[in-house]
Amino acid sequence: MIRFRxxxxxRAALAALLALLLAACAESPAPAPPPAGEHGARKHxxxxxxxxxxxxxxxxxxxxxxGGTPASKGVAGxxGGTPASKGVAGxxGxxxxxxxxxxxxxxxxxxxVRRAAGGKRVALTFDAxxxxxxxxxxxxxxxxxNPGLIAALRELRVPATVFMTGTWAARYPGQARTVxxxxxxxxxxxxxxxxxxxxxxxxxxxxxxxxxxAEVERTFAALRRAGVPEPVPYFRFPGGxxxxxxxxxxxxxxxxxxxxxxxxxxxxxxxxxxxxxEVLTRVRPGSVVxxxxxxxxxxxTERAVREIVPELRRRGYGFARVSELMAAG
Numbered sequence: 001m002i003r004f005r006x007x008x009x010x011r012a013a014l015a016a017l018l019a020l021l022l023a024a025c026a027e028s029p030a031p032a033p034p035p036a037g038e039h040g041a042r043k044h045x046x047x048x049x050x051x052x053x054x055x056x057x058x059x060x061x062x063x064x065x066x067g068g069t070p071a072s073k074g075v076a077g078x079x080g081g082t083p084a085s086k087g088v089a090g091x092x093g094x095x096x097x098x099x100x101x102x103x104x105x106x107x108x109x110x111x112x113v114r115r116a117a118g119g120k121r122v123a124l125t126f127d128a129x130x131x132x133x134x135x136x137x138x139x140x141x142x143x144x145x146n147p148g149l150i151a152a153l154r155e156l157r158v159p160a161t162v163f164m165t166g167t168w169a170a171r172y173p174g175q176a177r178t179v180x181x182x183x184x185x186x187x188x189x190x191x192x193x194x195x196x197x198x199x200x201x202x203x204x205x206x207x208x209x210x211x212x213x214a215e216v217e218r219t220f221a222a223l224r225r226a227g228v229p230e231p232v233p234y235f236r237f238p239g240g241x242x243x244x245x246x247x248x249x250x251x252x253x254x255x256x257x258x259x260x261x262x263x264x265x266x267x268x269x270x271x272x273x274x275x276x277x278e279v280l281t282r283v284r285p286g287s288v289v290x291x292x293x294x295x296x297x298x299x300x301t302e303r304a305v306r307e308i309v310p311e312l313r314r315r316g317y318g319f320a321r322v323s324e325l326m327a328a329g
Contacts, residue, residue: 088232088323096256096326105247106235111261112286112325120285121320121328122312124153124305125161125260127236128293130168131205132193138171143295145172149302150179150293156309159184161322162293163236163258166192166215166222173226180228186321188234189255192219197249201241212249232323234258240290258322260290264304267292272303279308283317286325 095107112123130144138144145168153160162179164187169176180187191197192215196204207215216235223231235255237246242257250257262282266275279289291305292298309319320328 099256102247104251105244106250106253106255106257108242108247108257108259109326110259111284111288112320112328114284114286119318120316121318121325122283122285122287122289123161123320123322123325124158124289124291124308125163125236125258125322126291126293126301127190128162128164128168129190129194129238129297130165130171130294131195132167134167135171144168144297145175146293146295146298146302147175149305150175152302152305154182154184156306157184158305158309158319159321159324160319161186161188161232161234161258163188163190163234164219164223164228165190165194165238166219167194169219169222169226169228176223177227180223180226180231186323187223187228187231188236188258188322189216189219189223189231190236191215191238192222194238196239196241197237197246198241198243201239204239204241212246213253216250216253216255234322256326258288260288262287262289264289264291264301266298266301266304268297269300269304272300272307275300275304276307276311279304280311283312285317286328288322288325 095101096109098111098113099107099109101107112121126149128145130138134142134144162185164176168190176187179185191207193207194204195207195215196202197207197212199206220231233255234257235250235253236258240259247257261284262279264275265278269275283289291301293301312319
């Protein structure tokens, strides 16, 4: 039988003091970690297209605190809400397969599944860019539209997803309406002002604090006013730049943020063959390719598309809208 010695009074007092200190430490809360994205914009492997002559690198910079997500009521052009998402992949806050999902943030989707049952398919997506302060330039003759490109897609029978800014739809309502009512295409949201949701972002000005959600809702309202009957519940960040604050602001709208895995490099390009080669070199099954519907900033896109489409078909690829690529999984 093991005999235990009674502790000395001094030892007993020391043990009691040590127990009190340990209890106090256990009750003290640990320092909270900084919010995601506080010290810099998140890094993404989507290689956004160049804006303002910037390189195709990932956006870097501090997080953009938006100061909340106001409702669209009372916002100029607002009140349109988000689009109906019944039966649409990635709508209504339901993340599509392969999307990055985190609690409280809008889901982010970059590309489709690499081995789909329907065979090799890619999505050609086109950004219809125009900033809210560029009407004077359009009045002076600068063209932010590209009817020839849309006509080429129809001629080649290529389904596509067009991400329109609200400013573009307001400037070219007739074109927005014909694209939005053509079953070959689907129209998605590209913000109203085409300002950056996280900075720095290829030289784009920063969206006003507290207006991120209103930017999305105002654009859906502008699309409907232009005659787009059913815009799809997808959003593309201007310049492809975002952080956790932006995703948190967009979460209540129910949109899926759609990025890309193939940057065509057509923004400010002068050689259509180089644009086509960039796409053909990097494309894979399930890829999402980003191009532009802006003659002034992407003057060779139509000619590049006329090279890309037949060559991809020769390689056994088919084309799909983003919603179809999302649902293919």
